[in-house]
Amino acid sequence: MMMKKTEHLHIAISCEYLGVDFCGWQRQENAHAVQAELEDAWFELSSERIVLIGSSRTDSGVSARRHISSFRTASSIPVERIPLAWNTKLSPGVAVREARIVADEFDPRFDALxxxxxxxxxxxxxxxxxxxxxxxxxxxxxxxxxxxxxxxxxxxxxxxxxxxxxxxxxxxxxxxxxxxxxxxxxxxxxxxxxxxxxxxxxxxxxxxxxxxxxxxxxxxxxxxxxxxxxxxxxxxxxxxxxxxxxxxxxYKEKLFGRDRWQYRDWQAED
Missing domain, CATH: 3.30.70.660 (Pseudouridine synthase I, catalytic domain, C-terminal subdomain)
Structure with missing residues (x-):
């Protein structure tokens, strides 16, 4: 009997965080990073280990209003409920604002314009x-x-x-x-x-x-x-x-609102 393969969704999230509370976005050993807190909080919420791919590795002390990252999940939590559920496990210095399903090939870092x-x-x-x-x-x-x-x-x-x-x-x-x-x-x-x-x-x-x-x-x-x-x-x-x-x-197309790239090449003629 063949086991049914678990379907993974590719989810993009928009996060806000206060820089003074963190040593930067990227996970580090012996330092408090945004990525680590998000990933650990998701595990506490869903018992699932994830790896977030971030759009930007902000330095220690730098804040973000709409930092974009993505991950793959088999969780049954409805996408529209992800921000509220995730935020129950996060410290006051960081919050997930929005979440949506994105194409499998979407890359928050390399697709950023x-x-x-x-x-x-x-x-x-x-x-x-x-x-x-x-x-x-x-x-x-x-x-x-x-x-x-x-x-x-x-x-x-x-x-x-x-x-x-x-x-x-x-x-x-x-x-x-x-x-x-x-x-x-x-x-x-x-x-x-x-x-x-x-x-x-x-x-x-x-x-x-x-x-x-x-x-x-x-x-x-x-x-x-x-x-x-x-x-x-x-x-x-x-x-x-x-x-x-x-x-x-x-990005090339709107992701969460007011984030569609509208600029042409600097040398392009009108």
Whole structure:
């Protein structure tokens, strides 16, 4: 008598997590990672061992609003109930927001076409308390107009070696930034960046460079030549991980909403 083969579904999930609670997304020995907590919580919920494939390996202290990952499961839990069920086993620092069935060939990492990040500055003479783990404190007055002028120089396709710290696993330093906007909101200044990929610490160095422009330590007019020179030492500092949030990951087709890639090649004609 032949045994019926167990059917496995391929499920994609969208997660939100607070970076200060974790050493990063990827599972590590002797450190608390998002991936490990999710996988262990699923086992506690369903008695099934899974391996999550993630769209991005965020660094220690970096938060995420819509991190995408996927896994294969034989669990009988209805897909629409997965977020609520899973969240009963998770700590307050992480939550599964949405879940859906995806094609067997879907790969959250290699199918991603772009990402959106936000880096948040807290502009006040006094330090933040509630927001201290989600922003970078700046007590000095900034020239925000000069910062936006400098930001425009980073748009487009460039070799971003100058915005890459040592230890980057990527052999491809050329990336394209499609949108780079500074938004003021009360004591906050948000730097919103959309690109087809990012190098090691790239957004945090970009934020540090724009901060130095705002402080008058770097001239906005010098940015294009500094970028072409490709030397990390001439750019601004690598700012704290606490100010950085992965907002969303983009794909060819809509996955969970507002995540369909709508940008053309930078050099493409209208």
């Amino acid at each position: 772009g990402k959106e990040y936000t880096y948040t500055f807290y502009l006040s003479k006094t330090r933040p308390v509630i927001e201290r783990f989600q922003s970078h404190h700046v007590p000095q007055k900034l020239d925000i107009k000069a910062m936006q002028t400098a930001a425009d120089s980073f748009l487009g396709e460039h070799d971003f070696t100058a915005l890459m710290d040592q230890g980057s696993p990527s052999p491809r330093p050329c990336r394209t930034l499609y949108s780079l906007i500074l938004e003021e909101a009360g004591p906050f200044l948000h730097l919103r960046v959309i690109g087809d990929g990012f190098l090691y610490h790239m957004v945090r160095i970009l934020a540090g460079t724009l901060l130095y422009v705002g402080l008058g330590k770097i001239a906005a007019a010098d940015i294009p030549e500094m970028l072409r020179a490709g030397e990390r030492r001439v750019m601004g500092p690598t700012l704290s991980a606490s100010g950085l949030t992965l907002e969303r990951v983009f």
